[in-house]
Amino acid sequence: xxxQQGRLSVVGLGPGADELVTDQVRAAxxxxxxxxGYFPYVxxxxxxxxxxxxxxxxxxxxxxxxxxxxxxxxxxxxxxxSSGDPGVFAMASAVFEMLDHAQPQEQARWAAVDIxxxxxxxxxxxxxxxxxxxxGHDFCTINLSDNLKPALVIERRIQLAAQADFAMAFYNPCxxxxxxxxxxxxxxxxxxxxxxRLICFARNVSRPxxxxxxxxxxxxxxxxxxxRTLVIVGNSCTRRVGKHVYTPRSYAV
Amino acid sequence: xxxQQGRLSVVGLGPGADELVTDQVRAAxxxxxxxxGYFPYVxxxxxxxxxxxxxxxxxxxxxxxxxxxxxxxxxxxxxxxSSGDPGVFAMASAVFEMLDHAQPQEQARWAAVDIxxxxxxxxxxxxxxxxxxxxGHDFCTINLSDNLKPALVIERRIQLAAQADFAMAFYNPCxxxxxxxxxxxxxxxxxxxxxxRLICFARNVSRPxxxxxxxxxxxxxxxxxxxRTLVIVGNSCTRRVGKHVYTPRSYAV
Numbered sequence: 001x002x003x004q005q006g007r008l009s010v011v012g013l014g015p016g017a018d019e020l021v022t023d024q025v026r027a028a029x030x031x032x033x034x035x036x037g038y039f040p041y042v043x044x045x046x047x048x049x050x051x052x053x054x055x056x057x058x059x060x061x062x063x064x065x066x067x068x069x070x071x072x073x074x075x076x077x078x079x080x081x082s083s084g085d086p087g088v089f090a091m092a093s094a095v096f097e098m099l100d101h102a103q104p105q106e107q108a109r110w111a112a113v114d115i116x117x118x119x120x121x122x123x124x125x126x127x128x129x130x131x132x133x134x135x136g137h138d139f140c141t142i143n144l145s146d147n148l149k150p151a152l153v154i155e156r157r158i159q160l161a162a163q164a165d166f167a168m169a170f171y172n173p174c175x176x177x178x179x180x181x182x183x184x185x186x187x188x189x190x191x192x193x194x195x196x197r198l199i200c201f202a203r204n205v206s207r208p209x210x211x212x213x214x215x216x217x218x219x220x221x222x223x224x225x226x227x228r229t230l231v232i233v234g235n236s237c238t239r240r241v242g243k244h245v246y247t248p249r250s251y252a253v
Numbered sequence: 254x255x256x257q258q259g260r261l262s263v264v265g266l267g268p269g270a271d272e273l274v275t276d277q278v279r280a281a282x283x284x285x286x287x288x289x290g291y292f293p294y295v296x297x298x299x300x301x302x303x304x305x306x307x308x309x310x311x312x313x314x315x316x317x318x319x320x321x322x323x324x325x326x327x328x329x330x331x332x333x334x335s336s337g338d339p340g341v342f343a344m345a346s347a348v349f350e351m352l353d354h355a356q357p358q359e360q361a362r363w364a365a366v367d368i369x370x371x372x373x374x375x376x377x378x379x380x381x382x383x384x385x386x387x388x389g390h391d392f393c394t395i396n397l398s399d400n401l402k403p404a405l406v407i408e409r410r411i412q413l414a415a416q417a418d419f420a421m422a423f424y425n426p427c428x429x430x431x432x433x434x435x436x437x438x439x440x441x442x443x444x445x446x447x448x449x450r451l452i453c454f455a456r457n458v459s460r461p462x463x464x465x466x467x468x469x470x471x472x473x474x475x476x477x478x479x480x481r482t483l484v485i486v487g488n489s490c491t492r493r494v495g496k497h498v499y500t501p502r503s504y505a506v
């Protein structure tokens with residue numbers, strides 16, 4: 001009898017509410033034997049007796065990917081959990097990095113693993129929906145964390161994005177270990193954009209403690225964003241209508 | 254007895270497969286009395302006897318928004334259907350534009366309508382998942398259609414995005430009425446990026462006739478993209494590993 005083929009499904013759980021999980025991801029969870037991920041994501045599967053849970057801290061993404069690949073190579077049906085979408089500043093790239101830089105012995109062991117990525121509702125699109133439609137025209141998506149790239153690259157990207165008049169979604173605007181991330185971004189925005197530019201702060205979207213705020217750039221302060229905030233910067237045409245914020249589809253010069 | 258409050262739910266059906274629809278959107282469909290949208294999206298609800306279907310052609314977005322708002326103002330539970338996510342080059346912005354520019358009589362009629370936007374899996378994230386993780390680092394999202402903005406704005410945005418070394422997702426790369434859209438984008442990419450840059454073509458993602466292709470920029474030709482293709486341009490670090498394409502999380506200068 002051949003052993004069952006191992007599978008690693010890198011899945012997105014969405015921003016928090018169960019109603020934002022896709023059926024595709026639900027089916028993968030139902031078929032899984034093991035689940036790896038950061039503590040709070042793994043906690044969302046607690047109570048499922050058929051799944052062995054392997055929780056780890058953040059900043060341990062590559063080691064987590066290695067263990068998940070090793071487990072899948074034993075013929076198990078393994079989940080790698082991300083919140084939001086696994087392809088946006090989450091675990092999918094970490095898994096492929098680990099594969100790409102594997103030692104020959106690991107490569108041989110992992111060759112038979114079937115790897116799939118199952119999309120989810122990423123934070124910026126959940127936030128955009130709750131706010132209205134601030135990302136309804138061309139936009140860009142920037143991780144403000146300088147853990148894995150130089151702060152100067154981030155500042156340069158924000159500057160060029162403002163010159164292109166993209167709306168922008170900022171992930172990980174700051175954290176306890178990087179309190180200055182969003183403040184640096186604000187300095188660039190103030191140099192490039194008009195004071196009336198709309199800046200949206202969406203915290204814990206789709207959870208019971210969700211908060212939404214919209215301010216003019218001139219009124220924004222750095223402490224409005226923390227590590228659980230998704231920031232959306234409008235483009236020069238972004239407007240309010242009633243309680244909503246939207247970016248028009250048309251753009252004139 | 255008061256009339257029931259009207260509601261307009263602008264919902265995302267995802268890229269095509271039913272397993273990529275969220276429970277939140279399924280619940281909105283179950284509660285709906287009417288559904289508006291472009292013909293092929295409305296066709297996805299055919300067979301649901303409790304929903305009155307109102308299909309219209311594309312390029313009629315504002316008139317469709319007006320009719321949906323009028324129907325909701327009668328106290329009905331109205332869906333506005335988009336494929337993918339309603340906030341990404343879809344109907345959410347059109348609804349808010351119509352609200353914003355309403356005549357006073359319309360504004361009064363629509364004031365009591367409860368408007369909500371329910372997110373969906375947008376094409377670029379479905380495509381990214383099938384390819385691997387090409388959007389795993391900072392990226393931007395550009396609609397290549399020049400129906401609603403000048404072609405020069407599009408070219409300038411691609412140029413600045415390349416200089417920022419964003420990965421890029423292109424929606425609506427070209428159509429029968431705009432055959433030159435993707436060709437113009439390619440000219441900018443060839444001027445700004447190295448010939449080995451990876452370009453991904455994802456057509457009809459999650460449908461039975463899905464196709465995925467990955468080519469070096471030097472080998473790309475304009476006819477590789479049509480109106481049903483989502484194009485992802487890697488950044489300078491985007492790589493292949495096995496059958497997958499990914500962009501590393503780290504970025505050095």
